[in-house]
Amino acid sequence: MTDVTLAELCIFACSEAFRNNGEVVATGVGPVPRLAASLAKLTHSPELMMTDGEAYLVEQPVPLGPRGYNDRKAAGYLPFSRFFDAAVWTGRRHAMVTPTQIDRFGQINLSQLGGTHQQPKTQMLGVRGFPGNTIYHPNSFFFPSHTSRVFVAGEVDMVSGVGYNPAKRVPGGNYSAVDLRSIVTNLCVMDFGGPDNAIRVVSLHPGVTFAQVQEATGFELIDAVTGETALPDGEALAIIASLDPHNIRASVIKDNPTIGRAA
Amino acid sequence: MTMLDKRMTPAEIVGQLSDGMTLGIGGWGPRRKPMALVREILRSDLKDLTVVAYGGADVGMLCAAGKVKKLVFAFVSLDAIPLEPWFRKAREAGQIEVLELDEGMFQWGLKAAAFGLPFLPTRVGLGTDLAELGGLKTVQSPYADGEVLIAMPALKLDAALLHVNRSDWRGNIHAFGPDVYYDEWFARAAAKTYVSCEQLVDRMEDHYPAEAQANIVERAFISGVTEIPGGAHPSSMPPAYGWDMKAFKAYTDAAKEPGNWAEVADRFVASDEQTYLAGFGGVEAVKALPLPIF
Numbered sequence: 001m002t003d004v005t006l007a008e009l010c011i012f013a014c015s016e017a018f019r020n021n022g023e024v025v026a027t028g029v030g031p032v033p034r035l036a037a038s039l040a041k042l043t044h045s046p047e048l049m050m051t052d053g054e055a056y057l058v059e060q061p062v063p064l065g066p067r068g069y070n071d072r073k074a075a076g077y078l079p080f081s082r083f084f085d086a087a088v089w090t091g092r093r094h095a096m097v098t099p100t101q102i103d104r105f106g107q108i109n110l111s112q113l114g115g116t117h118q119q120p121k122t123q124m125l126g127v128r129g130f131p132g133n134t135i136y137h138p139n140s141f142f143f144p145s146h147t148s149r150v151f152v153a154g155e156v157d158m159v160s161g162v163g164y165n166p167a168k169r170v171p172g173g174n175y176s177a178v179d180l181r182s183i184v185t186n187l188c189v190m191d192f193g194g195p196d197n198a199i200r201v202v203s204l205h206p207g208v209t210f211a212q213v214q215e216a217t218g219f220e221l222i223d224a225v226t227g228e229t230a231l232p233d234g235e236a237l238a239i240i241a242s243l244d245p246h247n248i249r250a251s252v253i254k255d256n257p258t259i260g261r262a263a
Numbered sequence: 264m265t266m267l268d269k270r271m272t273p274a275e276i277v278g279q280l281s282d283g284m285t286l287g288i289g290g291w292g293p294r295r296k297p298m299a300l301v302r303e304i305l306r307s308d309l310k311d312l313t314v315v316a317y318g319g320a321d322v323g324m325l326c327a328a329g330k331v332k333k334l335v336f337a338f339v340s341l342d343a344i345p346l347e348p349w350f351r352k353a354r355e356a357g358q359i360e361v362l363e364l365d366e367g368m369f370q371w372g373l374k375a376a377a378f379g380l381p382f383l384p385t386r387v388g389l390g391t392d393l394a395e396l397g398g399l400k401t402v403q404s405p406y407a408d409g410e411v412l413i414a415m416p417a418l419k420l421d422a423a424l425l426h427v428n429r430s431d432w433r434g435n436i437h438a439f440g441p442d443v444y445y446d447e448w449f450a451r452a453a454a455k456t457y458v459s460c461e462q463l464v465d466r467m468e469d470h471y472p473a474e475a476q477a478n479i480v481e482r483a484f485i486s487g488v489t490e491i492p493g494g495a496h497p498s499s500m501p502p503a504y505g506w507d508m509k510a511f512k513a514y515t516d517a518a519k520e521p522g523n524w525a526e527v528a529d530r531f532v533a534s535d536e537q538t539y540l541a542g543f544g545g546v547e548a549v550k551a552l553p554l555p556i557f
Contacts, residue, residue, distance in 0.1 A: 052557060053557030054441050054442065054557040055441035055442040056441065062557075065556075066556060067556055069553070069554045069556060079441060079442035079443070079444075080291060080442050080444050080445075081442060081443055081444055081445060081447075084366075084367040084370060084371075088367060089367065089387075111363065112354075115355075116357075117361070117363075117396050118357050118360070118361075119354070119355065119356070119357030120354055120355060121355065122355065123346070123350070123351045123354035123355055124346060125338045125339070125340055125345060125346065126318075126336055126337055126338035126339060126340075126363060127337060127338075127363060127364075127365055127391070127393065128337055128338045128365075128366055129337070129365060129366040129367060130365070130391075131365035131368070131387050131388050131390075131391045131393055132365045132366065132367040132368070132387040134390070134391075135386050135387055135389060135390060136386070136387075158392050158396075159390075159391045159392040160391060160392070161391065162389065162390030162391055163390070165390075168390050168391070169389070169390055170389050170390070170394070170401060170411055171411065172401075172403060172409065172410060172411030173386065173389040173390070173401075173410070173411045173412070174386055174410050175389070175390060178390070
């Protein structure tokens with residue numbers, strides 16, 4: 001019996017998003033999504049492609065944190081200078097990211113909060129690659145802290161990624177590749193499987209109720225809960241530990257709670 | 264007759280720039296930035312620049328010093344320090360105009376400029392706030408599909424600055440490292456491109472003929488070259504050296520306390536490059552900085 005942390009449960013749940021994706025680049029930004037993509041590749045989906053986080057394609061996922069610079073074993077090459085040509089604009093990618101805000105349409109924001117575009121109250125990173133990612137390839141999301149400040153009422157402050165908001169869609173544009181898949185948080189797993197791609201809760205983490213999730217969300221959710229989010233098995237936990245030798249995953253969710261025990 | 268000897272001093276390079284210019288800066292975030300040339304700008308009276316960059320401390324410093332009228336960007340970040348502190352201050356003070364773009368649209372705009380086109384079509388930007396905020400227009404495909412696309416305007420640059428691993432005096436450059444980002448497109452999008460390099464050689468073919476694949480952009484696009492070892496500090500310049508996260512941390516802390524660029528410019532810009540580098544342990548210390556792990 002091994003203790004399982006909530007972070008490990010989230011990694012395991014996130015890795016499911018990368019199942020049956022085919023030969024695409026799996027990009028996980030941040031420790032949990034990155035470990036999830038790596039876990040998926042090392043278990044159910046070896047066909048996934050991924051980089052070392054810098055420029056090389058690797059067949060053996062690179063562990064998180066300090067390591068020897070040349071420890072990565074390059075099998076291919078995918079620098080930023082080729083990234084849009086090869087991965088993003090051809091749709092051969094699935095990214096899992098953590099925006100600052102998301103709304104009921106799946107619109108995301110990483111750019112700014114409050115104020116105006118000329119003078120935001122809080123300037124963040126900028127839209128980065130979100131507009132291109134969301135119109136060209138599948139995307140999923142991980143949020144370590146599920147609150148109504150993240151899952152906002154109304155719309156996000158600056159729409160940095162395409163969602164399913166009909167009012168935002170310029171007529172005649174091609175939105176056929178907009179494909180928002182999975183949302184994993186510290187409380188639950190959600191998808192976009194409701195009417196008009198509305199967000200549904202599909203599983204609750206152990207001890208969490210739907211009411212709790214709804215309370216922490218700024219818009220109405222659909223209850224499509226089929227059960228409890230699965231705990232990772234011993235094999236998955238061992239792989240996660242080997243990919244995260246410095247236990248960076250322990251710093252992702254507040255207080256790093258333990259959630260159960262794996263056989 | 265074309266001047267083939269393109270050697271210049273950093274001050275001569277900055278002397279070629281003028282107020283109000285649109286200036287592209289190569290590199291990506293805290294990586295491969297022509298920081299010594301940026302510092303030379305910071306030592307000059309140059310002002311009202313439109314800066315076009317995948318931004319890092321280059322953008323932060325130019326904003327902090329009040330050199331930037333308008334910024335064209337997709338992000339400004341120091342990677343391990345995600346939010347660039349001085350850029351953030353400038354934005355939250357409403358101090359600069361911006362054109363915010365997706366990373367892919369950005370390189371598409373450089374390519375449009377390189378090819379002399381008014382724009383290149385793309386799906387990217389549709390369904391987001393970018394088009395409305397940036398005044399970007401749409402075009403419709405004239406073919407049977409009739410698809411409506413964003414017309415990404417050319418990002419024409421009056422000048423571009425790059426830092427490369429080596430060059431000869433004719434501007435035959437070599438750029439190494441795992442990723443050279445969009446440096447070649449900055450050069451082709453610009454009327455004039457000025458490069459600083461870690462090493463200047465006389466005739467590239469006499470020294471490194473086997474490494475010509477590192478010549479990422481042709482010398483016709485290079486107008487001036489100058490040798491500045493350590494010239495990317497505090498950004499990374501693989502394989503020569505990594506970024507200086509301690510220096511970035513100090514720079515970030517300075518945005519809080521004292522929070523006033525004039526008080527810290529001496530430390531992060533200094534009066535000349537040698538004095539600057541001496542403040543961070545000298546060029547040997549820079550060259551010993553380990554390459555970053557991602």
